[in-house]
Amino acid sequence: MVNRAELLAGTRPEVGNRILVTEKESFEGYQVMDYKGMVWGISMRSKDVVQDFFMGFKQFVGGELSSYTELSDESRQKALDRLLASARRIGANAVINFRFEIASSPYAGNAEVVAYGNAVVIKPIVNYVPMGGLGNLIAEFVDAYTGCKTNFEPTKTYIESPAGEVIENAGYKFVVCPKCKTKYKVDTDENGKPKINGLQDADNLEPGMQIYCLKCGTKFTIPEV
Ligand SMILES: [Zn+2]
Structure with a gap:
């Protein structure tokens, strides 16, 4: 016998020691238990004037601006690490609405990367039933095959008339x-x-x-x- 609860037992793994990050407002299968507020991480990197001069030159001859790409990757990682560290420090295990922002500083050769989001505490939902099309489909399928809807009355194809x-x-x-x-x-x-x-x-x-x-x-x- 197919059991609906067993088939849909969608309890997600515990978050454990990790910090989960999403750009969305929630995690599928998890419930937000507590909001810890905004967390962010900033990284700033100075490039020396000489390097900036060569960057300009490369741009002129059409070369790849690998130096700026590296800066951006490295700075992103630093900003993210700092965000995760401050999330952990305040007892969160996840960050929702996560964003990166890269801004070039008014000072030549500086780039600033900001990572930010809402720190939260999440917990797996026990026997989570996925929402949306697929979830409904599965639920209906299981209902049909387990007889959750006990009576299969034939569909009435007439409107009952009043008796004279x-x-x-x-x-x-x-x-x-x-x-x-x-x-x-x-x-x-x-x-x-x-x-x-x-x-x-x-x-x-x-x-x-x-x-x-x-x-x-x-x-x-x-x-x-
Ligand atoms: Zn009549």
């Missing part, structure tokens, strides 16, 4: 249109089912016999008489 009131007059039985009160004489056929001369069952899907009122068009059910 049965009255007796002078030994005859009549059914009254629920809307306009027009009376129809009711007989029974050889099986004891109600029958109205000249009218057929108007709806084969709906149980019992229905007619459309000849005067007002209302469809109604002829009760057993």
Whole structure:
């Protein structure tokens, strides 16, 4: 027997000693338990004037500006390390809404990299059920195959008609249109089912016999008489 809880047991691993970082507002399968506030890490790197002069020269002849690329990678890593360190220091185990910003300093040859985000404490959600299309699909699939929805009633393809009131007059039985009160004489056929001369069952899907009122068009059910 497929068990829904077991199939969808999506408990994510504990964060442990790591610090998880995401650019999004949350981690799939984790719950934010505490907000620790903004954390950031800044790294600044000075390049000497001579190097900057050659960079300019390379730009002029169309060479690759590898020196700036290195600076940016190294500075990013430093900024990230500092952000992670301050997140750890305040007891967070994750950073959400993480961003990098690179700004060139007004001083020639300086570049500043800022890494920032919201430090949080997260915890795996027990038996996390993924949200969205796939999650719903799985949930429905499992429902269908485990009978969580216990009754599989056939889909009704008709709208239940109101029943006409049965009255007796002078030994005859009549059914009254629920809307306009027009009376129809009711007989029974050889099986004891109600029958109205000249009218057929108007709806084969709906149980019992229905007619459309000849005067007002209302469809109604002829009760057993
Ligand atoms: Zn009627």
